[in-house]
Amino acid sequence: MDRYELRRLDYSLTEDHEALQAAYRDFFKTHCPIETVRAAEESGFDKSLWERLCTMGATTMALPQSVGGDGATLVDLTLVAEEIGRSLAPVPWIDHVCAARLLARLDALEADVVNGKQLAAFDPQHDNVSGVRLIPTGSIADQIVVRDGPESQDIVRLTFGTRPAKVDNTGRLPMAWVDPASADSRTVLASGTRALAEYQRALDEWRVLTAAALVGLVEETMTIAADFAKTRYTLGVPISTLQGISHPLANIAITVQGGRIWRAAQPGFWTTSLKNARSWRRRRSCSWQRKHPRPRRCVCMSRAAWVFLRRRRLRLIWSAPAGGRWPEATPAPVPSTSPSSSRRAKVVQERAHKWISLRFSCPTPTRPSSTRRATSCARMSQTM
Amino acid sequence: MHLALGAAGYLAQDWKPESEGGFDRVRRRIWELEKRRAHVPWVTSGTTAMIARSVEKFGSSELKAEVMPRVFNGEVRLCLGYTEPEGGSDVATCKTRAVRDGDGWIINGSKMFTTGAHNCQYVFLITNTDPDAPKHKSLTMFLVPLDSPGIEIQGIRTVDGDRTNIVYYSDVRVDDKYRLGGVNNGWTVVREPLNVEHGAVESAGDGLQDVSIMMHQAGFMAIAVDKAAARVAEPDPNGRRLIDDQSVAYRLGRSVARMEAALSAPTIFGRVALAQTMRDISPDLMDILGAAASLPIGTDGSADDGAAEYIYRFAPLVGIYGGTLEVFRNMIAQYVLGLGKPNYSPPTQKKAS
Numbered sequence: 033m034d035r036y037e038l039r040r041l042d043y044s045l046t047e048d049h050e051a052l053q054a055a056y057r058d059f060f061k062t063h064c065p066i067e068t069v070r071a072a073e074e075s076g077f078d079k080s081l082w083e084r085l086c087t088m089g090a091t092t093m094a095l096p097q098s099v100g101g102d103g104a105t106l107v108d109l110t111l112v113a114e115e116i117g118r119s120l121a122p123v124p125w126i127d128h129v130c131a132a133r134l135l136a137r138l139d140a141l142e143a144d145v146v147n148g149k150q151l152a153a154f155d156p157q158h159d160n161v162s163g164v165r166l167i168p169t170g171s172i173a174d175q176i177v178v179r180d181g182p183e184s185q186d187i188v189r190l191t192f193g194t195r196p197a198k199v200d201n202t203g204r205l206p207m208a209w210v211d212p213a214s215a216d217s218r219t220v221l222a223s224g225t226r227a228l229a230e231y232q233r234a235l236d237e238w239r240v241l242t243a244a245a246l247v248g249l250v251e252e253t254m255t256i257a258a259d260f261a262k263t264r265y266t267l268g269v270p271i272s273t274l275q276g277i278s279h280p281l282a283n284i285a286i287t288v289q290g291g292r293i294w295r296a297a298q299p300g301f302w303t304t305s306l307k308n309a310r311s312w313r314r315r316r317s318c319s320w321q322r323k324h325p326r327p328r329r330c331v332c333m334s335r336a337a338w339v340f341l342r343r344r345r346l347r348l349i350w351s352a353p354a355g356g357r358w359p360e361a362t363p364a365p366v367p368s369t370s371p372s373s374s375r376r377a378k379v380v381q382e383r384a385h386k387w388i389s390l391r392f393s394c395p396t397p398t399r400p401s402s403t404r405r406a407t408s409c410a411r412m413s414q415t416m
Numbered sequence: 417m418h419l420a421l422g423a424a425g426y427l428a429q430d431w432k433p434e435s436e437g438g439f440d441r442v443r444r445r446i447w448e449l450e451k452r453r454a455h456v457p458w459v460t461s462g463t464t465a466m467i468a469r470s471v472e473k474f475g476s477s478e479l480k481a482e483v484m485p486r487v488f489n490g491e492v493r494l495c496l497g498y499t500e501p502e503g504g505s506d507v508a509t510c511k512t513r514a515v516r517d518g519d520g521w522i523i524n525g526s527k528m529f530t531t532g533a534h535n536c537q538y539v540f541l542i543t544n545t546d547p548d549a550p551k552h553k554s555l556t557m558f559l560v561p562l563d564s565p566g567i568e569i570q571g572i573r574t575v576d577g578d579r580t581n582i583v584y585y586s587d588v589r590v591d592d593k594y595r596l597g598g599v600n601n602g603w604t605v606v607r608e609p610l611n612v613e614h615g616a617v618e619s620a621g622d623g624l625q626d627v628s629i630m631m632h633q634a635g636f637m638a639i640a641v642d643k644a645a646a647r648v649a650e651p652d653p654n655g656r657r658l659i660d661d662q663s664v665a666y667r668l669g670r671s672v673a674r675m676e677a678a679l680s681a682p683t684i685f686g687r688v689a690l691a692q693t694m695r696d697i698s699p700d701l702m703d704i705l706g707a708a709a710s711l712p713i714g715t716d717g718s719a720d721d722g723a724a725e726y727i728y729r730f731a732p733l734v735g736i737y738g739g740t741l742e743v744f745r746n747m748i749a750q751y752v753l754g755l756g757k758p759n760y761s762p763p764t765q766k767k768a769s
Contacts (some may be wrong), residue, residue: 035638036449039623040443258753273756275742278749285748286689290681 045111053111057162057327059088060119072122075200077172078207086148094129099136100146106237110244114292117245124169124206126241127154131177134234138187140221152176155210156238163211170208171198177221180212184225187231190215219399234402247291417457418535422490431465431488445624452632459534459578460493467494467540471559474596474605479559485539497527497541497560497583507542507606508551512585514543515557516553521595523560523588530578531570533569536562539583546600555602558594566756576730577712627679628686633734634679637694641675644668644701647720664704671697688744694731704735 045053072078085091094109095101109129116125128145131152135141136196144150153173155165161184169174172195193216196208212218222230258281262415271277318365421427430447431725432438439447468487471480498507512525523543530539531613538559539690546555562569566588569581597605648658649666658664674697678689681743701708713722735741749755 034454035635035642038449071719095631103517214734222471242427247524258755261755269759270756272749272753274750275746275758278753278755278758279742281753282688282745282748286681286685289685290677290689 037077037359049107049111051175052108053115056090056112057118059085060121061116064119064121069120069122071202076122076204077124077169081121082125082151085123085125085324090173091132092146093131095136095141095146099141100143100363101136106240109237109241111243114248115239117248117250118250124151124153124172126238126245127156127169128152130154130156130234130238130241133185133237134177134230134242135189135221137230137233138222138227140189145175150175154238155179155232156235156242158235163213164209166199166207167210168203168205169206170196170206170210172206176210176215178210178212178387179228180218185228186220187227188206188212189217189219189221191217243291247288250284250291251288254281254288257281257284304335304380311318322413356371418461418493419490421461422488427461428488431468441622441624447508452635453550455476458632460495460536463496463532463540464492464494464536467496467559470540470596470608470727471604473608474557475559476524476593476595478593479596481557486537492538492540493532493536494528494540494559495532495536497530497533497539497578499528501526501528501582503528507635508555508603510542510551510555511542512541512543513547514545514556516545517589519560520589520591521558523558523566523590526584528582529580530569530583531578533562533581534571534579534581537752538562540583542606542745544601549600550601555586555606556599557596557602557605558590559596560585560588560590560594574733576726576733590718621730626683628690630690631643631679633730633737634690634694636723636730637675637690637697640698640701640720640727641672643720643723644704647705653700658704660759667700668704671700684744684747687749688741691731691735693739694734696729698728702728734742 041065050195063081064078068078072081089102090112091240092100093102093104093112095103096102101360113126115121116123128148128151131154132141132145134154135145135152141152144154151169151173153167153176154168155167155176155178157165161179165178167173167178174191176190178190178193181188190210190212192214193235196210198208201207221227261277261281262270264271266274272281368394418427426447429437429439430444434440438444464487468484470484475483483492485493497512500509500511501513503509512523512527514521514523521543523541525543526537527541534537538561541560542557543556543558544554546554548554560567566586568584568586570584572580572582574580596602645668648664651657659668674693678686678693680686681689705719705724707718708717709724711718711722712725715722718725744760750757
């Protein structure tokens with residue numbers, strides 16, 4: 033490998049990417065507050081949120097146009113996954129789209145899977161692929177795609193008359209033990225080397241999207257922690273100004289930045305999704321940097337077609353009347369980098385307090401105000 | 417080397433904008449990369465370019481006429497005189513005094529880590545000209561000729577095999593024309609190159625530049641990792657390969673993952689990630705390669721021609737150059753996360769007052 037690369041791939045986002053990201057960030061901000069996440073802990077699934085998400089086209093976009101999808105790239109999907117992780121949305125989108133994309137490649141996709149009416153599950157485990165296994169979305173899926181058969185050479189679709197029971201788990205996922213032998217129907221979709229390669233690709237995609245969701249989750253958690261640290265005082269100063277607190281948070285910021293770009297550069301995807309390298313613009317700039325000039329876009333027919341399709345879809349999203357609660361067609365709200373002065377900071381702060389009070393069962397202030405909280409926290413830390 | 421680059425016209429092309437015959441962006445990138453590939457001794461070319469810009473911006477026309485033409489042909493190299501023996505990374509803490517004396521100034525004090533002083537003609541010196549003023553309003557910058565009487569340069573060997581210097585200034589007289597910027601206005605002058613050194617410069621979108629600074633140093637890490645990866649795949653006389661041992665595979669894989677993430681992290685995030693990763697993975701690489709990894713570059717029988725051993729010694733320095741890792745974590749905490757300005761005053765003093 034030549035380590036003296038002339039031109040680095042530029043991973044910063046295009047305008048289309050940013051529009052997509054903003055649309056989904058808005059969507060989850062509006063429809064998936066922390067209360068929604070908490071309410072879904074029991075089942076691990078919020079059906080109405082899922083239906084709303086499907087109406088927005090989140091499942092359809094992930095599939096090729098040949099099967100009625102919108103042909104999004106993996107980069108587009110990572111943007112959606114990041115927002116799912118950021119909001120902890122209790123929807124099985126990652127598993128579903130990876131399974132659906134696999135089914136499309138195997139020519140076994142049904143129309144109701146494309147639009148998300150039928151939920152498809154997927155076994156993302158690398159090893160132990162025979163017999164009974166834990167499937168992350170096994171308790172809510174209508175069909176489950178697994179490797180099975182002699183030496184796990186078959187790709188099999190399972191359906192159950194009664195869905196497998198959910199087991200409690202730390203991730204609050206709709207997880208279930210699934211036994212292929214006890215399925216009510218068992219269809220071998222494909223076998224052999226090519227089929228297994230497709231399954232492996234689905235597994236790779238699942239990992240990339242899960243990594244993207246984790247980037248979003250870690251970034252949001254970091255923001256909550258950072259905003260909370262600004263409200264807690266010890267020895268007369270906010271704990272956020274102490275290096276014992278600020279440096280671990282800075283390390284997380286570094287992890288998020290490195291993780292965001294690296295996952296986009298996963299080697300497995302150079303061949304499959306990097307045909308249009310210029311769409312992989314993913315560099316973020318620091319708050320004090322001026323935004324760099326946008327590079328010229330490489331236009332090709334398929335690209336143009338996709339941009340058109342997405343624009344159409346975004347227009348649909350922005351103008352969709354369902355419930356009358358779709359966000360207006362306003363520019364993307366850029367996350368503030370000086371949250372202390374923004375409204376968002378307040379929201380995050382409140383969320384942090386709720387989060388913490390839920391976690392440690394202490395009362396949430398009924399009318400939280402940052403000054404009150406700061407003084408009460410200062411008092412708390414003095415008595416500690 | 418430096419003179420040869422000057423004679424070939426590269427230094428002038430490096431300096432000048434494209435419209436005046438300088439490198440275009442592709443050529444500039446090639447120039448940077450090929451210097452790296454060839455391991456050109458580079459420290460003073462970086463500082464020379466940096467300081468020359470300050471001379472261009474803040475120097476008198478007389479000084480510019482004296483210095484600038486010789487910067488282009490390579491005869492003049494410039495080094496930084498910032499850190500003091502008792503100071504840390506905060507360059508504004510300065511005890512070296514400059515006192516007005518007729519048309520000139522008398523300088524007394526000492527500077528640590530004046531890297532390249534023994535190869536340079538001038539030092540970009542921070543002095544204190546008003547000990548009673550707040551520290552950012554007490555500084556004045558000079559471009560001091562290193563052949564001035566009263567200057568003593570002592571070499572200091574560093575753990576990465578390089579040389580830096582401590583420079584003593586005893587009643588050094590410099591003419592006022594060597595002053596850069598206003599008296600007590602040195603902080604403005606000093607910040608120009610610091611901004612460059614900290615990597616807080618705007619980036620272009622064409623991919624023809626590093627995503628963060630310290631990529632040059634990171635290149636050594638990438639080469640060491642590649643060498644280790646090649647080495648562990650070589651079979652021994654019994655056909656056994658190191659990589660067949662799963663603990664080797666795990667540790668190498670973990671190191672590669674850390675490194676690639678660091679190489680991808682932009683701006684100051686990358687700055688911290690690279691230096692920290694270099695510190696963290698170099699011992700692992702040496703462990704993987706075994707005892708012969710402890711033999712330095714150019715030693716017979718070394719496992720990887722000392723590549724991992726070199727970054728093991730180099731890493732602590734990379735985390736200090738241009739401000740420590742802690743300074744950059746402070747910057748991320750303060751400017752990116754908005755966590756507030758660190759307060760270093762001892763709490764007990766506060767209570768007493």
